[in-house]
Amino acid sequence: MSQRFLAGAPFAALLGLAAGTALVAPAWAADPEPIRIGVIAENQAIGGVAITNAAHLAADELNAKGGVGGRKIEIIEYDDHSSSADAVRAFQRAVNQDHVAAVIASYISEVVLALEPWAARLKTPLITPGAASNEISRAVHDDYARNKYTFHGYLTSSFLAQAVCDFSHDILVGKLHMTSTVVMSEDAAWTTPLDDTSLQCLPEAGLKVLDHIRFSPDTTDFTPLFNQIEAKHPDVITTGISHVGVQPTVQWASQQVPIPMAGISSQATTTSFWRDTNGAAQGVLVDENAAPDVAVTPKTIPFATAYAKRFGITPGYAGYSAADDVNIIAEAVQRAGSTDADKLVEELEKTDYVGTYGKVAFYGRNDQYTHALKYGPGYITTLVVQWQDGKQVTLWPENIANGKLTFPSFIKLPQPHAAQ
Amino acid sequence: MLALQILIDGFAISALYGLGAIGFTLIFGVSGVLNLSHGGIMVIAAIAAWAIAGDLHAGTYIGSAAGVLIGLIAALVTYGLVVRPIQRSRAIPRDETEIFVLTGTLLWGIMIQEAVAYFFTDNPVTVVPLISGVATIGGVRVPYNEIMIAAICWSVIGLLWLLVNRTRAGRALLAASINPRGLTLLGFELSSIYLLVWTIYGVLAGLAGVLLATFLGAGSANIGQLTASAFSIVVLGGLGSVSGSLLAAYVVGYLETLTAYLVAPTLRTIPSLLLLVIVVYLRPQGLLGRR
Numbered sequence: 001m002s003q004r005f006l007a008g009a010p011f012a013a014l015l016g017l018a019a020g021t022a023l024v025a026p027a028w029a030a031d032p033e034p035i036r037i038g039v040i041a042e043n044q045a046i047g048g049v050a051i052t053n054a055a056h057l058a059a060d061e062l063n064a065k066g067g068v069g070g071r072k073i074e075i076i077e078y079d080d081h082s083s084s085a086d087a088v089r090a091f092q093r094a095v096n097q098d099h100v101a102a103v104i105a106s107y108i109s110e111v112v113l114a115l116e117p118w119a120a121r122l123k124t125p126l127i128t129p130g131a132a133s134n135e136i137s138r139a140v141h142d143d144y145a146r147n148k149y150t151f152h153g154y155l156t157s158s159f160l161a162q163a164v165c166d167f168s169h170d171i172l173v174g175k176l177h178m179t180s181t182v183v184m185s186e187d188a189a190w191t192t193p194l195d196d197t198s199l200q201c202l203p204e205a206g207l208k209v210l211d212h213i214r215f216s217p218d219t220t221d222f223t224p225l226f227n228q229i230e231a232k233h234p235d236v237i238t239t240g241i242s243h244v245g246v247q248p249t250v251q252w253a254s255q256q257v258p259i260p261m262a263g264i265s266s267q268a269t270t271t272s273f274w275r276d277t278n279g280a281a282q283g284v285l286v287d288e289n290a291a292p293d294v295a296v297t298p299k300t301i302p303f304a305t306a307y308a309k310r311f312g313i314t315p316g317y318a319g320y321s322a323a324d325d326v327n328i329i330a331e332a333v334q335r336a337g338s339t340d341a342d343k344l345v346e347e348l349e350k351t352d353y354v355g356t357y358g359k360v361a362f363y364g365r366n367d368q369y370t371h372a373l374k375y376g377p378g379y380i381t382t383l384v385v386q387w388q389d390g391k392q393v394t395l396w397p398e399n400i401a402n403g404k405l406t407f408p409s410f411i412k413l414p415q416p417h418a419a420q
Numbered sequence: 421m422l423a424l425q426i427l428i429d430g431f432a433i434s435a436l437y438g439l440g441a442i443g444f445t446l447i448f449g450v451s452g453v454l455n456l457s458h459g460g461i462m463v464i465a466a467i468a469a470w471a472i473a474g475d476l477h478a479g480t481y482i483g484s485a486a487g488v489l490i491g492l493i494a495a496l497v498t499y500g501l502v503v504r505p506i507q508r509s510r511a512i513p514r515d516e517t518e519i520f521v522l523t524g525t526l527l528w529g530i531m532i533q534e535a536v537a538y539f540f541t542d543n544p545v546t547v548v549p550l551i552s553g554v555a556t557i558g559g560v561r562v563p564y565n566e567i568m569i570a571a572i573c574w575s576v577i578g579l580l581w582l583l584v585n586r587t588r589a590g591r592a593l594l595a596a597s598i599n600p601r602g603l604t605l606l607g608f609e610l611s612s613i614y615l616l617v618w619t620i621y622g623v624l625a626g627l628a629g630v631l632l633a634t635f636l637g638a639g640s641a642n643i644g645q646l647t648a649s650a651f652s653i654v655v656l657g658g659l660g661s662v663s664g665s666l667l668a669a670y671v672v673g674y675l676e677t678l679t680a681y682l683v684a685p686t687l688r689t690i691p692s693l694l695l696l697v698i699v700v701y702l703r704p705q706g707l708l709g710r711r
Binding site: 044045046049082187215216218219220221222223224225227245246247250251254255256267275276277278280 | 422425429433474475537538541542543544545546547548549552554561563565636637639640642645677680681685686688
């Protein structure tokens, strides 16, 4: 609720800023045209509202420093209500009426996949800060001339799965002597490639996959699913959830399912998750791109702190990337010296920007994931946090860990001797 | 053990469905109103309980009680702001009142849904159960909360039975559902009976909403589904029949639970919807319907 009420603040700030510049800066004959960036997001969803909030925050920070090359950044936001049709209409409006230079859009892969052909038709750069499906960058790779306007500003599902496998290998297998898992994912575009990779890399990491469950995002009662999982006696549940989060987590805790949950759980990346679950998130392990108190780059903590101060909660995962996207678009416009779409694409491809959670750069035309974020040491990596008493405690990679693993008392961990 | 699990889970879910549907069917029986903002009122109660317990740090007891109260207020506002003006309007022909009420409450429900999503996001919220912990019954872990929900639902249903059959106001309610004209001839004010039935409805819907939030969670995205499930339970049981609704709630609850456990959780609602189609085709008045 608080983030909705506070959403008015950026406008007030902008207004004040505009009034201020009008008073003190009459030296310029006329203010240069602002750089307009369209932001299409799901303002009613935990995953989506972080995009809108973070874009405003990043733009205000740039503008406070005088903008980019003397030009202000203007964010024009559209709420797509988690609907592809609404998002497409917003995109058309952003391009044809509001004349944006580029669009930052959505955390939902289905929405971004619907926008991708429109970015091609209307020749307007599109960056998604939160969708994960491999199909987004595959389309760019397969038909570059047409789809080059789309940039995948978040990790592809395959990389996310790989990160979860790496963590599983180091901590779940290495430290907790786990040997088996059940993969539990919501049925959505982003989890198809996620599960493909997980099913392959989890056994390599040392976890035998005993069952693979894909459930409808409309599910409200998770008891039968947990029942099915428990019957297989896995050591851990590997999650792939984003549209759902609160309900499975609360039911897992209230039914005292004795198996830990670890993996991707997008809603659990922001502090409102603790409130929404009334603390049922205790012990849940979540892979995310940044934690608010871990200085992955010098920009992480200042950004997360400013965000929390303004919106009352920590940024969800897509907030970090959305803030970076505003900056890389602004820099690309500056380097290109214009908002011409083809020139912008050329400059965006050259992006080499230290952002809020790593170095942002895109794969090239001949790479498998064209225009997707480069993943790996030196670029973007992920970390794993555990919810402990209302805080996200970072546990992996071990060189940045700032706490120890603990689980609620109902969790039964494998006994070390049993694993030998 | 699976059979016991299904038996227990199905019982709690069905009790909750029953509680939600009884108020719905009562209003129809007494005043001929189909309230399609039903899910919205349940979710308002749930969100209020969550916000008051959490954001205002009032704790789960006060939060839950306040949630039920706000559910009641939402029901009375629905009656006073949407249903009553349509019923009293001279511009709407008498025989079209019901369709206008149907449309009015449907739109009202959508407005509630959008408002909840705007102010509280479309994420579901959960309320801390009044009692936590799990009991082990025959090897099946059952949260105490699930047992308590079933107990509360049945106590409330029992109280309602007493109210309708043992009190003067309750018998007037019953009479209104049989012959409203006769009742007015005896000097009863129909509008005060309507107000009573909406008050009862508000408490039932509020309670069902709060209990749902402690059990499965509730949010704006569930509003349509909640209305639809109450509607199909009531049609299945026979519009206006309280015992029919209870029977139908258990049929639907168990059919869903069986499907979720034995077939696939994804197909949960399909068999009960098929059953609804079959019943409407073969026995349009519903299982225990009178008309």
